[in-house]
Amino acid sequence: MMRILKRLLLALTLAFSLAPAVADPLPSWSDAPAKQAITDFVDAVTTEGSEDFVPVPERIAVFDNDGTLWVEQPMYTQLAFVLDRLKEMASEHPEWQEQQPYKAALEGDQEALGEAGMEGLMKLLMATHAGMTSAEFAGLAADWIGTARHPRFERPYTELVYQPMLELLEYLRANGFKTYIVSGGGIAFMRPWTEQVYGIPPEQVVGSQIELAYEVQDGKPVIVRQPEIAFIDDKAGKPVGIMRHIGRRPLLAFGNSDGDYQMLEWTTAGPGSRLGLLLHHDDGEREYAYDRESHFGRLDRGLDDAAEKGWQIVSMKRDWASVFPNAGPQAGQ
């Protein structure tokens, strides 16, 4: 009897001491195809002696932001920021009442805004955010993100990041990956909060940019934001942005729209084991359901070609056990 008890105790001790090592690093991912594809890929590139082994410095993973790491409906979060800024400035710009995309912005005409696309968004960005220093803009972005609330979920936008993606970022970093954001959104809008929210520091954020100029104002050096587009980090711009900022082809690329098509295409065409993933928003209850017809985050060509390209479709409904972190009572349920 004592011997059996001792054995049991030993077995329990072993089980508990092993537990941390085998704990699931992706608890918010259902036991479904996407999770399997991710862990198979990470095992392949991190197992020494494996033919697909990749040394740590070359382990680069890139993530789209809007609709991949956080909510992009009913509109891009950056656009909500822009709209708030425009409303504050409108009285000084009577011409905006008739001129697109300003008119659409002030009237909240989301269809017209969606049609204006990323370039329209950049115009609104310039109208509202050029002519100030980089430090001033970072302050505005940080202040807004700290106070604004999502209209449906009534939570700060930084709480409407996807819990499974936070786990995936951490899982990749624990396996020696450097994680990057590669977004069509403005680089300066993201950098003030990505380190705190995603664990991604400013130097690992790639995004669209306006021109910058270095000036000395009253003896004080500043960087002034200019009303001119320098680079749009969307579609074919994404592989270019990756080459400019990182200079290596990623091993893993994760997006959610046709704006990520070329980023996935370039990533997965590299030699060895690569992983391309597309989040499919098919869960209108917990989040939103949209794809081929959406004004924001349209996913059409990617859905058609994913099987042929070997890209993993991540179904929010099937693959995610939970959506948001520390989910309290959610609106719409």
Added chain:
Amino acid sequence: MMRILKRLLLALTLAFSLAPAVADPLPSWSDAPAKQAITDFVDAVTTEGSEDFVPVPERIAVFDNDGTLWVEQPMYTQLAFVLDRLKEMASEHPEWQEQQPYKAALEGDQEALGEAGMEGLMKLLMATHAGMTSAEFAGLAADWIGTARHPRFERPYTELVYQPMLELLEYLRANGFKTYIVSGGGIAFMRPWTEQVYGIPPEQVVGSQIELAYEVQDGKPVIVRQPEIAFIDDKAGKPVGIMRHIGRRPLLAFGNSDGDYQMLEWTTAGPGSRLGLLLHHDDGEREYAYDRESHFGRLDRGLDDAAEKGWQIVSMKRDWASVFPNAGPQAGQ
């Protein structure tokens, strides 16, 4: 007697056991003002509780490359690479015999080349290196750097990096700094070898750039180098390049010419403890002596303003105990 011997033994043991902790991390730096300024600065920003303490993620150090990390005389190394490429291509371009800066390049007219400046260099770069993929260009740069020799020292250029700077890079990294190159030279020329030579990975190299285009050629995605300047990372472009790539103001900036003036100015204008350093090439015996009148790496305004700005002038003659790594017999001596 035994007691005295035992005490002596204990003292010796302690001294040896402490030795690794107090080993000089900068053995190639003479006990002179520059070394003192560097270690004082690092102590200030890394000592917890110090009023100048800076958390690890914000410890950014930026280094010019040509003339700061490696030799830039008798001409920029990248220019030697360009000249070799031009000579190979000249028979297909008879118009280059009369057209600047191509004529100067083919004739080895260094004065005319110096006058053409960084923009002239960029023109030559485009003529010789656009119209191919990024991968092809990386291969050409890597092949050349592996075989070319410096005309005076008769060693590979990658051995003509400065030993004190290699030690400084390592010392800063050991103290939690992320080290970056911020160079007027071409980003794609540096990235193939900076990781091996300096321990600086491609994603921490900022430099001048030509336009890039993403294309799918025969079903294979590639990034093609375009014959158009995208960004010149020199003078006022350096703080802009830092903001684009890093998004934080550095704590330390190290340069050697007036092309680094704004980088040092912006860096040292930040709050808290900052360090700006300028390498003064005043050692014609071991390396080269040049400053205000040089075609490459002209240092004029920086020398005038260093004292007022609080920048540390690093005299190669006074501050460096050795210049190159594993110095064998050197030409010119």
